[in-house]
Amino acid sequence: MKSVVVLGGYGNFGRRIVEALAREPDVRVFVAGRDLKQATAVAQEIGGAAEPLRLDAHAGDFTAELRKAGATLVVHTAGPFQGQNYSIPQACVAAGTHYIDLADGRGFVCGITALDAEAKLNGTLVVSGASSVPALSSAVVDALGAQFASIESIDHGISSGARPPGKATMDGVLAYAGKPFKQWRDGQWHQVRGWQDLTRRSYPTPIKGRWIANCDVPDLDLFPERYRGVQTVQFRAGVDPASNMIALWFASWLVRIGVLASLQSWVPTLHRTASALARYGSKRSAMHVTVRGVALNGEPAVRSWFLLADQDHGPFIPCFPAIALARKLVRDEISIRGAMPCMGLLTVDDIISVGEGLDLRVVCG
Incomplete structure (x- = not known):
């Protein structure tokens, strides 16, 4: 029997992953974290193969505890x-345990290859970024890219509904508000600022127009390497309603000009406020990927892909790649070993099929 340890298993993402994997035959799924009371409550609520496990991933005996639990795989959801x-991934490798995380931190995901040799030596797979970016985004570009002789630009992003993400996710994405980071544009690196360069993006009905702005994600480093010859890679994100997005854009300027050092200290207040107001806002989210370049017939071409979510089902999507990859591992359907960002391991269908039964719609154009 395989054993999966979900770190942060009682959090927003962790709970969803536990629930999905607990349906797998011959698999034990541990709701793991430092709070045994919360872990027990979630395990009892989900039932089936879910079991609570008190586990401190930062303790010195973490590797030994993984061996004791007979862990086949660790899914790390405890961000930012x-x-x-x-x-944590190093301890997993030492225990001979596969590792998946949902990281969207640019440096963390891109740097995971530092563990490649060690992971191969121990026969483990270490994957970072099994989430909307870069897992789903790269799978979409791979699929669209098959229609091109060369790719010139990749423009992608996410617009969420009014329901806020978990505090850890909010902390991560607001950490760089107003702060500089690099973006590949016109074949050169340019400096941009987080949550600035506000742009109006059109989505298919019923979402239509949304405001989005610069976000710092792993794709900005990974895509220029993966898709050689691409001249521009942009990622923007936004929140609904528009008033929240304009407020975030304004706050990023307060950081940029030095009035505020960061927005991170405001996360608890912002999260409470957004949660309280969410019922008055949109339940619709969207992701877009637009690829421009030269088609196989030599003509200029543009291809777009949209994922539309309703009924507040958008926040489930970041879990899909981790669930899809975990299923492949426990079913022994993947043999690759080493440490890498989550690209080239899953197809779009692998990922989207996890959301069967949810209010999701793919639109291509």
């Missing part, structure tokens, strides 16, 4: 990842 080191 922007300030984390690689002690």
Whole structure:
């Protein structure tokens, strides 16, 4: 029997992953974290193969505890990842345990290859970024890219509904508000600022127009390497309603000009406020990927892909790649070993099929 340890298994993402994997035959799924009371409550609520496990991933005996639990795989959901080191995946490798995380921190995901040799030596797979970016985004570009002789630009992003993400996710994405980071544009690196360059993006009905702005994600480094010859890679995100997005854009300027050092200290207040007001806002989210370049017939071409979510089902999507990859591992359907960002391991269908039964719609154009 395989055993999956979900770190942060009682959090927003962790709970969804536990629930999905607990349906797998011959698999034990541990709701793991430092709070045994919360872990027990979630395990009892989900039932089936879910079991509580008190586990401190930062303790010195973490590797020994993984061996004791007979862990086949660890799924790390306890962000934010922007300030984390690689002690957890390193402990997993030492225990001979596969590792998946949902990180969207640019440095964390891109740097995971530092563990490649060690992971191969121990026969483990270490995957970072099994989430909307770069897992789903790269799978879509791979699919669209098959229609091109060369790719010139990739423009992609996410617009969420009014329901806020978990505090850890909000902390991660607001950490760089107003702060500089690099973006590949016109064949050169340019400096941009987080949550600035506000742009109006059109989505298919019923979402239509949304405001989006610069976000710092792993794709900005990974895509220029993966899709050689691409001249521009942009990622923007936004929130609904528009008033929240305009407020975030304004706050990013307060950081940029030095009035505020960061928005991170405001996260608890912002999260409470957004949660209280969510019922008055939209339940619709969207993701877009637009690829421009030269088609196989030599003509200029543009291809777009949209994922539309209703009924507040958008926040489930970041879990899909981790669930899809975990299923492949416990079913022994993947043999690759080493440490890598989550690209080239899953197809779009692998990922989207996880959401069967949810109010999701793919539109291509």
